[in-house]
Amino acid sequence: MRSSLAAAVSALALALTMTAPAHAETLAEAMGQAAETNPTLAARRERLRATREALPQAWAAALPSASLSASASTGDSYGPASTGDRRETWSGGVSASQLLFASGAVLASTRQARAQIAGAMANYDGARQQLFLDVASAYAGVRQAQATVSARETTVANLTEQQRFVNAQFEAGVVTRTDLAQADARLAQARTQLVQAQAQLAAAIEAYTRLVGSPPSDLSAPPAAQGLPASLEVALDTAVQNNPSLLATIAAARQADATVAASNAAFGPRLSLEAGSSLGGQIDLPATESSSDSVGVRFSMPLFTGGANLSRARQTRALRSAANLDVAAAQRSTRELVTNAWTGLTSARSAVTSAQEQVRAAELAYQGIRLEQETGLRTTIDVLNQEQDLLTARLALAQAERDLVVAERQLLAAVGALEP
Numbered sequence: 109m110r111s112s113l114a115a116a117v118s119a120l121a122l123a124l125t126m127t128a129p130a131h132a133e134t135l136a137e138a139m140g141q142a143a144e145t146n147p148t149l150a151a152r153r154e155r156l157r158a159t160r161e162a163l164p165q166a167w168a169a170a171l172p173s174a175s176l177s178a179s180a181s182t183g184d185s186y187g188p189a190s191t192g193d194r195r196e197t198w199s200g201g202v203s204a205s206q207l208l209f210a211s212g213a214v215l216a217s218t219r220q221a222r223a224q225i226a227g228a229m230a231n232y233d234g235a236r237q238q239l240f241l242d243v244a245s246a247y248a249g250v251r252q253a254q255a256t257v258s259a260r261e262t263t264v265a266n267l268t269e270q271q272r273f274v275n276a277q278f279e280a281g282v283v284t285r286t287d288l289a290q291a292d293a294r295l296a297q298a299r300t301q302l303v304q305a306q307a308q309l310a311a312a313i314e315a316y317t318r319l320v321g322s323p324p325s326d327l328s329a330p331p332a333a334q335g336l337p338a339s340l341e342v343a344l345d346t347a348v349q350n351n352p353s354l355l356a357t358i359a360a361a362r363q364a365d366a367t368v369a370a371s372n373a374a375f376g377p378r379l380s381l382e383a384g385s386s387l388g389g390q391i392d393l394p395a396t397e398s399s400s401d402s403v404g405v406r407f408s409m410p411l412f413t414g415g416a417n418l419s420r421a422r423q424t425r426a427l428r429s430a431a432n433l434d435v436a437a438a439q440r441s442t443r444e445l446v447t448n449a450w451t452g453l454t455s456a457r458s459a460v461t462s463a464q465e466q467v468r469a470a471e472l473a474y475q476g477i478r479l480e481q482e483t484g485l486r487t488t489i490d491v492l493n494q495e496q497d498l499l500t501a502r503l504a505l506a507q508a509e510r511d512l513v514v515a516e517r518q519l520l521a522a523v524g525a526l527e528p
Contacts, residue, residue, distance in 0.1 A: 135247050135330040135513075138320050139528035142243045143236065145321035152235045159228040162221035170214045174204040180391070199388030208405075211376025212369060219366035227359035234352030237526045239319065241517050246316040248513040250324050253309035255506035260302040263499045267295040270495070274488050287488040294492045333516035335525055340450045343523050347446045348439075350524030357431075357438040364424070364431035371424045374417045377409040442522075449519040456508065456515040463505035470494075470501040 143149060178200040207214070274291040277283045317323045337343035348354065382404055389397035410417065477494045480486040520526035 133324075133326050134328050135244060136528045138247050138316075138324075139240045139243050141322070142239055142320045143528070146239055146319060149235060149239050152232050156228050156232045160225055162224050163218065166214070166217040166221040169210070169217065170207055172204060172206045174202065176200075176202050196391040197388065198391055199386065201384060201386035203382070203384035205380050205382045205406075207378070207380045209377070209379040211373040211378065213373035213376075213378075216366050216370035216373055220363050220370065223359050223363035223366055227356045227363065230352045230356035230359055233524070234356065237352060237521045237524065240526050240528065241514075241521045243316075243319050244330070244517040245514050246312070246319050247324070247327060247330065248510040249312045250309070250316050251327055251329070252506045252510040253305070253312040254327075255509075256305045256503060257302070257309050259499055259502040259506065260298065260305045262502075263495060264295070264298045264302055266495055267291070267298050267492075270488075270491060271295050283488060290488055290492060294495070330513050333520055335527075336453075336516060336519060337450075337523060340447065343446050343450055343519065344443060346523040346525065347442050351442045351445075351522065352524055354435075354438045354442045355524075357435050361428070361431040361435050364428040368421070368424045368428050371417070371421045374420070375410065377407060380406045382406050446519070446522045449515070449522040453512075453515040453519050456512040459508040460505075460512050463501065463508040466501040467498075467505050470498040474498045 178198075180196070180198040182194060182196040184194050271288075271291040274283060274287050278285065278288045313323050337346055383402065385399070385401045387397065387399040474494050474497075477486050477491055481488070481491050517526055
């Protein structure tokens with residue numbers, strides 16, 4: 109059993125060491141690389157570009173339009189007075205129109221387009237910051253997994269040494285077989301947990317690679333995040349101005365308001381200037397050619413539409429009310445998000461300090477109890493328990509350091525200020 113566990117540990121460790129080096133070694137570099145190569149964010153970027161085209165399309169209704177047409181045909185005529193002659197004719201023309209008045213429809217459509225673009229930009233910024241937050245979490249997760257593997261490797265080494273010490277004492281008749289069994293059991297457990305930790309490291313590496321585009325290599329400790337709000341009140345005020353989710357909801361409300369204006373414009377008149385010129389005749393008879401020119405004004409006014417316009421107006425007003433309620437809900441959610449992020453950051457900072465003190469105390473206790481064991485003042489189980497306490501402290505520190513990195517970036521993302 110021990111040999112199979114050791115073989116699994118060695119194979120997995122070899123696979124991890126053979127992993128190709130990554131380009132990004134700092135958190136800022138990892139975020140920057142993810143922003144450039146992540147396919148999900150790239151797809152969002154293309155959709156934003158597509159949405160930007162809504163504005164020129166809306167403006168196009170207010171600009172002149174022109175078209176050119178041409179046709180040619182041939183046909184035979186039959187009847188009592190017909191000789192069955194074949195006629196080949198052709199015609200061509202050009203027409204142009206310019207909208208003069210549309211009861212505010214063009215202005216409403218451009219407002220809709222601008223609000224749609226603003227919402228798309230906010231959604232893209234939110235996706236970008238969520239990617240940065242995911243990268244930070246994956247980056248910190250890899251470092252935590254590496255620290256966990258290191259801590260468990262140290263534990264395996266310590267327990268291996270302890271097992272040899274207890275075995276020597278057992279052969280000298282100082283301790284019982286129970287002490288030896290306790291040492292063997294703890295060592296076997298530690299080896300199993302090391303294999304599990306290495307598997308978790310491999311999973312963390314894959315999560316990082318999925319986001320960044322390349323596996324991690326020699327990740328440095330992330331520095332403290334810059335630009336954190338000085339107080340909860342500042343964080344809340346900043347979030348009102350910059351939180352992407354809130355901004356997207358506000359943009360949706362503006363778009364809904366413009367949609368109401370567009371539906372109201374459907375009740376009003378439309379006025380346009382139109383001009384055209386045409387030329388035609390028979391192909392084999394040039395003398396039959398004729399032309400015509402026209403210019404005029406077209407006026408239209410809906411009188412009865414079966415209630416369709418009234419229904420659309422009621423529909424858009426209801427959707428506008430819903431959008432305004434969504435803004436109120438988003439404001440509450442943003443406040444909750446920022447407050448929780450602020451509280452989580454405060455807690456994470458305290459946890460790191462406590463974990464560091466716990467590790468220092470556990471290391472001193474472990475050194476002392478080993479010396480006391482050598483003088484016969486401590487039993488084998490006392491040393492094994494203290495080794496477990498030291499491992500628990502190291503794992504808690506790795507978790508606390510990971511949580512602090514993520515908590516700082518969560519607060520920045522909540523206020524809309526997370527950048528590489």
